[in-house]
Amino acid sequence: MTAVTVGARKSDQTEIVFGVDTHKDCHVVVVLSMLGALLGSRxxxxTAAGHRNLLAWVETLxxxxxxxxxxxxxxxxGLARSLRAAGVQVVEVNxxxxxxxxxxxxxxxxxAEAAARAVLGGEATVVPKRGDGPVEAVRVLKIAKDSAVKARVQAINQLRAVLVNAEPAMREPLEKLALPQLVAHCAALHHDGPDPAEAAVADTLGRLSRRIQFLEAEIGDARRQMTVLVQRTAPDLLQVNGIGADSAAALVIAVGDNPERLRSEGSFAxxxxxxxxxxxxxxxRRRRLNRGGNRQANAALFxxxxxxxxxxxATQKYVQRRTADGLSKREIIRCLKRYLARTIYKILCPTCPQPTHP
Incomplete structure (x- = not known):
């Protein structure tokens, strides 16, 4: 009882900062005073119980x-969500x-001590993404869709590779078909001949085709769910010329569920x-292209x-005018991406600070 009282009295007097080095099975915590003195580490x-114990131990210091x-x-x-729920300001540390x-x-x-000192010295100031809203759902769905797209491309390449080595009697009627007709025909392919090699080829073509059909259905379903969530999160984003469901999802994911963490449209750019x-x-005196940032969002803008x-x-006229000014195509694309990023920032972050310059 005395220890609890002393801890509460100390908590009222001493202000602290702590850093966490995160791992899969355990988190290491180091606590510093506002003057940089090391107060403890553990x-x-x-787990959920471990997160509660972590916060309870830190509050005793x-x-x-x-x-x-x-x-x-x-x-x-998970730890960042638990700390935010407890009212602790979380800063992301590189x-x-x-x-x-x-x-x-x-x-x-x-x-962990370096993380705490980065926050204490003002070196780390980035507010992390919240990860508990519809944007997090879009991110998870996009992971599943992208992996299904990759597997579909792999299955199509394998289908064509198997077809190349097939017997002419089987290959010639199929190689002239377009991909949708080829997949539909091979999915129903059946061979009862005495040649085991031809039977194996027909069976493999059928397996790969049915896998492609399954992946196409999975991709379509994930894209529909993503579109619904994007429309619910940023309904005006899909109205921008050149922005589809996949590009909109990449841009929404880059911003996160808490767009207020972006201080200006320059930070979004x-x-x-x-x-x-x-x-x-x-x-x-020159400027170069930025090779950092979220590359999926950059690719969406591109x-x-x-x-x-x-x-x-309007964009075609702009390209002609800047080409006459002597700019290269790469520089023109950079300017257009910068303009488009400013436009999208106003859609995704309507309540955030807007630029005052023209």
């Missing part, structure tokens, strides 16, 4: 200010830089890898820009 299981969590999109996702790791070595405790990066040196360059008259 490991906890990655002081009043929790912020928590730096490594891997909030993987092993630390791994320590290599120079510091070479000087200090690497261990779970060292990494940087998140999508469309913001130019300074590459000036000496007398040279596909949309190519579609607009081909079908939208």
């Amino acid at each position: 490991s906890f299981a990655t 002081g009043r929790v200010n912020r928590a730096g969590v490594d891997g909030t999109g993987s092993y630390g996702a 791994r320590p830089n290599r120079a510091m790791r070479r000087r200090r070595g690497k261990s779970d405790t060292v990494d 940087a998140l999508c890898g469309t913001s130019p990066v300074e590459a000036s040196s000496g007398k040279t 596909r949309a820009v190519l579609s607009r360059m081909r079908w939208e008259p």
Whole structure:
């Protein structure tokens, strides 16, 4: 009873920050005071009870200010949700830089302490994605759809490879068919001849074709569910010229369930890898393409820009004007992606700060 009273009295007086190095089976926690003094370290299981024990132990050392969590999109996702539910401000922390790791070595405790010091020093300021709303459902569905698309392409390649080595009597009627007709014909293929090789080829063609049909149905079902969720989350996004269901899903996933974590449309452009990066040196002043950010969102913007360059008259006029100004096609596409990112930010983040410049 006395220990509880002392802990509560200390919690009222001392403000603390803690860092967590996350793993599959256990999380390692290091607690620091606001002056950077090490107050304690301990490991906890990655279960609901372990999360409760972690927070209870930290609160015995002081009043929790912020928590730096490594891997909030993987092993630390569950812990980040538990801490947010308890009212703790969670900050996403990247791994320590290599120079510091070479000087200090690497261990779970060292990494957890580095996470806490990154939050305490203001080096880590990123608010992680919440991961508990419709956007998280879109992300999970997209994982299933993308894997089904990959498996479908693999099955089609195997189907054509088996067909190439088939007997001419079986191959010649099939090789002239388009893919939908080829799959439908091979799915019903049956061979009762005495040749075991021909029977195996016919059986394999049937198996691969039925697998392709199953994967196509799975892809269509996942795409329909994704479209419904995207329309519920950002109904105006699918109205943008060049943005389809897959591209809209990639952009929504990049923003997450808490778009307020983006401070401006420039931060969204940087998140999508469309913001130019300074590459000036000496007398040279130039900008280069941004190779960072969410590459799936960047690819979605790239596909949309190519579609607009081909079908939208206003974009075609812009390309002609900038080409006359001496810009290359790559630079024009970069400008168009930046403009499109600004437009999409206003749709996905209507309540966030809007740019004041034209």
